[in-house]
Amino acid sequence: MQVYIFVQITRIMKKEQVKFEQVIDRGCGIDVHESLLTATIRGTGIVESTREFGAFTKDIEELRDWLKENAITHIAMESTSVYWKLVFNFIPPKPIRDLRDLTRYKRKIVDQIASEKNRIQKILEDANIKLSSVVSNMSGAVATRIIDAMIQGETDINKLVKFRHGKMKASEEELAYSLGGKLTSHHIFMPA
Numbered sequence: 001m002q003v004y005i006f007v008q009i010t011r012i013m014k015k016e017q018v019k020f021e022q023v024i025d026r027g028c029g030i031d032v033h034e035s036l037l038t039a040t041i042r043g044t045g046i047v048e049s050t051r052e053f054g055a056f057t058k059d060i061e062e063l064r065d066w067l068k069e070n071a072i073t074h075i076a077m078e079s080t081s082v083y084w085k086l087v088f089n090f091i092p093p094k095p096i097r098d099l100r101d102l103t104r105y106k107r108k109i110v111d112q113i114a115s116e117k118n119r120i121q122k123i124l125e126d127a128n129i130k131l132s133s134v135v136s137n138m139s140g141a142v143a144t145r146i147i148d149a150m151i152q153g154e155t156d157i158n159k160l161v162k163f164r165h166g167k168m169k170a171s172e173e174e175l176a177y178s179l180g181g182k183l184t185s186h187h188i189f190m191p192a
Helices: 002-014 057-069 084-088 094-126 141-151 157-161 172-178 185-189
Strands: 026-032 036-043 049-054 074-079
Touching (some): 026 084, 036 057, 049 057, 057 084, 074 084, 094 185, 141 157, 157 172
Parallel strands (some): 026 074
Antiparallel strands (some): 036 049
């Protein structure tokens, strides 16, 4: 037991160094905070140095210029929350950033639409309305018209079945049978 402790203390006192093969000639590490950026550059032919920059646009441009002056080719960032965005926004050109924002927004809208469709499907299932079992697409014309009519308060199955068109595989009787659940005022209120 005493030998083991002595070996551990000896290792700690020697402060062993681990060396890695250098893969990048000139790099920078940036620690991003809300109002402060701490950047360290290191590499072939430059003196390792650390500088602090503010988080305003002019400060970030100064950081960019410092990195260009030192021919930094690779940057690694560490950040909490969304503070990384202010540094990252200087990397791609504005049209690409705008396209990226639009693409992310579109993805969010598509996800919200899918979520709403699932919510409506759940409400119909809760009311034991099995419309999804007789239509090929719950977002298609027939299903949308039937759901809209039910939201407007239509409960007469004979009127709802009239939204069926000739291309549907399900017969009028099958469609009517699928709509025979118990839709309450609470169910009708939910999607509105």
